[in-house]
Amino acid sequence: MKVGAAKKEAGRAFSLITLRLPEKDQPVNAETFSYVINQEKRDVMEKREGRYLLRSNLVGDDPESLWEKYILLTEVEQAFKCLKGDLSLRPIYHQKEERIEAHIFVAFQSYCLFVTLGQRLKALAPGLTPRSVLDKLGELQMIDVHLPTGRRSGDHPVAFTQPTKDHQILLNQMKLNLPHQPPPRISSKGHVVH
Numbered sequence: 001m002k003v004g005a006a007k008k009e010a011g012r013a014f015s016l017i018t019l020r021l022p023e024k025d026q027p028v029n030a031e032t033f034s035y036v037i038n039q040e041k042r043d044v045m046e047k048r049e050g051r052y053l054l055r056s057n058l059v060g061d062d063p064e065s066l067w068e069k070y071i072l073l074t075e076v077e078q079a080f081k082c083l084k085g086d087l088s089l090r091p092i093y094h095q096k097e098e099r100i101e102a103h104i105f106v107a108f109q110s111y112c113l114f115v116t117l118g119q120r121l122k123a124l125a126p127g128l129t130p131r132s133v134l135d136k137l138g139e140l141q142m143i144d145v146h147l148p149t150g151r152r153s154g155d156h157p158v159a160f161t162q163p164t165k166d167h168q169i170l171l172n173q174m175k176l177n178l179p180h181q182p183p184p185r186i187s188s189k190g191h192v193v194h
Contacts, residue, residue, distance in 0.1 A: 003021065012045075013045075015041065016037055016041050016042050017036070017037055018035065018038060019034075019035050020033065021033060054067065054070055079111055082111060082114060083107055083111055086114060087110050087111065087114060089107050089110065114130050117134075120174065121133065121174075124173055124175060125170075125173045125174060128170075133170065136166065137170070139161070139167070140160060140161050140163060140167060140178075141160060141161045142159070142160040159181060160178055163178065
């Protein structure tokens with residue numbers, strides 16, 4: 001069992017070792033247990049270390065072109081992973097073609113904004129992920145209040161929760177400003193802040 005655990009932990013490096021294990025009833029000693037490192041395999045593995053082998057059925061293409069196609073494939077896979085994971089977009093089964101196209105458009109726009117946020121974070125707040133920023137800023141709420149005043153359009157002031165110190169640090173780091181809000185202000189717990 002211990003050899004099995006060691007094999008799993010060692011991964012591909014385990015193939016470099018030839019083990020001689022004792023039989024079930026034999027004691028573990030120098031005569032019944034030994035190992036030999038396959039130096040030839042080790043040398044080959046060491047030469048390949050840090051290299052990436054890409055195999056393809058596309059013949060006649062320039063190796064650089066193949067690599068670019070592979071990188072593009074990994075970026076597309078990452079985009080789908082982002083859509084499913086970070087953006088929590090799940091399959092929705094639409095019946096009409098216009099709704100399918102609208103759903104794809106919204107998903108694509110969400111992804112574009114997510115990537116843009118990631119690029120902005122690299123420049124302004126390295127170390128932060130788009131997901132962590134969305135979670136933190138998701139705590140802020142903004143409402144559009146409609147107050148009928150007898151005028152035709154009425155007043156539409158915007159109210160938002162008062163940012164905490166953490167929110168304000170994040171907003172400052174990203175060079176973002178919330179719109180001006182006249183008093184009273186609302187806290188994230190629903191209390192009026194004066």
